Amino acid sequence: MHEMGVAQQMVDIALAAIPDDIENPRVAVLNLRIGKLAAVVEDSLRFCMEVITKDTPLEGVNLVIETIDVRARCKDCGHEWVVEGPAFRCPGCKQGAVELLSGRELEISSLELAD
């Protein structure tokens, strides 16, 4: 499991994004985008965040996770579709060359400070 490392990175990114002139900031919400294909287990991530944010401005932060579908495009026929399940073959022409458009996201889109 690498959720602890991911959580640590998230805390680092969030802390760096808080403007210096805010006194005693407290991060209430962290808005995340996580692709279905990213190897991140949501429960583990929540648990790791809880542990790692103790005594930081992120303590008790609410993780709002937007789950991003796996989208693919066939390089041969241009067909675009949402990949459900693990197979990646183009349902249009059954050819091989498939390009991944989304699904591997692991991003912080914004954070919300408590008033």
Place this chain on the structure above:
Amino acid sequence: MEIKVQKRVLEANETMAEKNRKLFAEKKVFVLNMMSSPGSGKTETLCKTLLRIMPEIRTGVIVGDICTTNDADRLKETGAVAVQINTDQFGGDCHLAAHLIERTATQMDLDHLDLLIVENIGNLVCPAEFDIGEDARTVVLSVTEGEDKPLKYPLMFRLADSAILNKIDLLPYLDYNAKEAVDNMAEIHPGMPVFSLSAKTEEGFEPWIEWLTSKVNSKI
């Protein structure tokens, strides 16, 4: 108050991976990231591979393990330069990240290597997520595991450049559908070469060695 961030969490790793890739390009070293589940016979496959390609292809190996040096010790017997990274000092991580590769590779004599193989930690989930600056990825699976492994770990197979289906010498004794395993890999990653072989008997080794050799030669 909302603050826009829009930052990728793995960016630090990706930046380091790019730096590694530049270094490896400069040194003309082909880097192969070998991944597998635990017990698939990755080290044995590597040992037999090294015995076939050395000394023509000067090879170094970085072995990742959570806490033992058993694998590196076995690999050194082939004459290759093998360095072990133990991740227990980094919290028992489940994968090798780019900064660990940087730290280790820069201590190796890259000017005298054609090929650097990174034997990643036995785990089909996490290593797939971390770019280390490699040129190619090979995933090793064995016939003692389920035929559906590729479907369960799609990212690993999606991002691999080739796959090895190991331990085919055991097929007569198992109720294993090798065709189904290979078909499942093709579903996830159509067109990916799959080498069915036995590291023990070395049956089926030629196509794999040819693939690896041609990849290495393309970078020299």
